[in-house]
Amino acid sequence: MGSSCFTGAMEAVSSAVIKNKDLLTDLDRVIGDADHGINMSRGFEAVMKKLESTQPQDLQSGLKTVAMTLISTVGGASGPLYGTAFLRCSKAAEGASTVTAELAEKMFRAAIDGIESLGKASKGDKTMIDALEPAYAAFSEKMKQGGSLLECMESACGAANKGVEYTKTIPAKKGRASYLGERSIGHQDPGATSSAIILKALTDYCRTAGKE
Amino acid sequence: MVGLVIVSHSAKIAEGVRDLAAQMAGDEAKIIPAGGLENGEIGTDAVRIMEAIQKADSGDGVVVMADMGSSILSTKTAMAMLPDEMKGKVKIADAPIVEGSMGAAVCASGNAGLSEVISAAEEAKDMKKLQ
Numbered sequence: 001m002g003s004s005c006f007t008g009a010m011e012a013v014s015s016a017v018i019k020n021k022d023l024l025t026d027l028d029r030v031i032g033d034a035d036h037g038i039n040m041s042r043g044f045e046a047v048m049k050k051l052e053s054t055q056p057q058d059l060q061s062g063l064k065t066v067a068m069t070l071i072s073t074v075g076g077a078s079g080p081l082y083g084t085a086f087l088r089c090s091k092a093a094e095g096a097s098t099v100t101a102e103l104a105e106k107m108f109r110a111a112i113d114g115i116e117s118l119g120k121a122s123k124g125d126k127t128m129i130d131a132l133e134p135a136y137a138a139f140s141e142k143m144k145q146g147g148s149l150l151e152c153m154e155s156a157c158g159a160a161n162k163g164v165e166y167t168k169t170i171p172a173k174k175g176r177a178s179y180l181g182e183r184s185i186g187h188q189d190p191g192a193t194s195s196a197i198i199l200k201a202l203t204d205y206c207r208t209a210g211k212e
Numbered sequence: 213m214v215g216l217v218i219v220s221h222s223a224k225i226a227e228g229v230r231d232l233a234a235q236m237a238g239d240e241a242k243i244i245p246a247g248g249l250e251n252g253e254i255g256t257d258a259v260r261i262m263e264a265i266q267k268a269d270s271g272d273g274v275v276v277m278a279d280m281g282s283s284i285l286s287t288k289t290a291m292a293m294l295p296d297e298m299k300g301k302v303k304i305a306d307a308p309i310v311e312g313s314m315g316a317a318v319c320a321s322g323n324a325g326l327s328e329v330i331s332a333a334e335e336a337k338d339m340k341k342l343q
Contacts, residue, residue, distance in 0.1 A: 039255070042253075068259065071257070071258045071259060071286075071289055072249075072250070072257045072258065072259035072260065073249065073250075073257070074255070075221075075249050075253065075254065075255020075256060075257070075282070076255060076256075076281075076282045077281055077282040077285050079255075079256070079257075079258070079282065079285075079286065080256075080258055080282065080285040080286045080288070080289035081285065083258065083289060084289055084292075118285060118288055118289065118292075119285065175281070176281065
């Protein structure tokens with residue numbers, strides 16, 4: 001995946017997030033403060049605009065641009081969290097020009113570590129981690145079996161969706177939803193949902209671009 | 213002098229707290245508001261916060277007063293982006309933003325060190341309003 005592919009992948013992610021603005025906001029209305037979709041879509045609209053005006057030189061600088069844009073435009077907790085994730089991806093991509101399964105795995109791990117160290121969330125807290133950790137485990141497992149980048153991504157997507165379903169069964173321990181405690185059971189987590197949406201958009205892009 | 217940065221989801225809150233604290237601490241105090249998003253909407257922006265921290269620092273360090281939720285996460289993100297030489301001398305006070313800022317500003321204006329200013333801010337947690 002070169003730098004034009006990078007822009008294509010980010011456009012795919014941005015349009016998926018923007019398309020799901022109402023879904024994410026509605027999920028957040030039930031157990032949060034009803035701004036997740038609005039915030040995420042504001043952030044990714046800014047990402048699209050930024051990438052139109054500055055063609056990134058390489059993967060590392062492109063990812064850093066995405067990170068800084070999210071950090072300064074999302075406005076809610078998902079801004080620093082996803083921003084830090086992209087910033088860690090950028091560091092992991094230093095010197096790379098193509099996204100291989102190995103690099104994707106390294107970036108994925110770095111992104112999750114960044115989110116966990118900033119948000120102090122772990123599995124079972126009803127956060128984006130409940131989609132991302134199983135997705136990473138599935139990616140890794142498929143890679144060990146010799147899977148292509150696309151196959152690894154598809155495995156990750158399936159596991160992320162199961163993770164989103166799992167968030168319906170547990171009470172929230174982090175963020176605004178934690179005020180609701182047991183009453184948050186039965187509702188899926190908006191952050192886990194946006195993580196699954198981003199992974200699906202990347203996977204779909206990977207499939208149509210035919211890059212493995 | 214230890215600088216102060218006031219982080220809130222609302223630009224008006226951050227500026228209002230700055231005004232109130234500056235009135236008590238005097239003109240020399242370095243108190244920089246970092247509230248809301250660039251377009252005036254409600255939210256927090258780690259880049260704005262980072263710039264405010266750099267502006268507030270005159271060499272003696274900076275105490276950040278924040279409201280809740282993403283104010284804390286954005287401040288931590290801002291701190292991670294600071295140049296290495298500044299990283300150790302910027303701290304978030306675990307204190308209510310209005311009352312804590314008053315204590316911190318008064319303490320900082322008396323040329324107290326970073327840990328004293330943090331303590332002054334955090335004392336506000338136990339402040340009784342009705343005796």
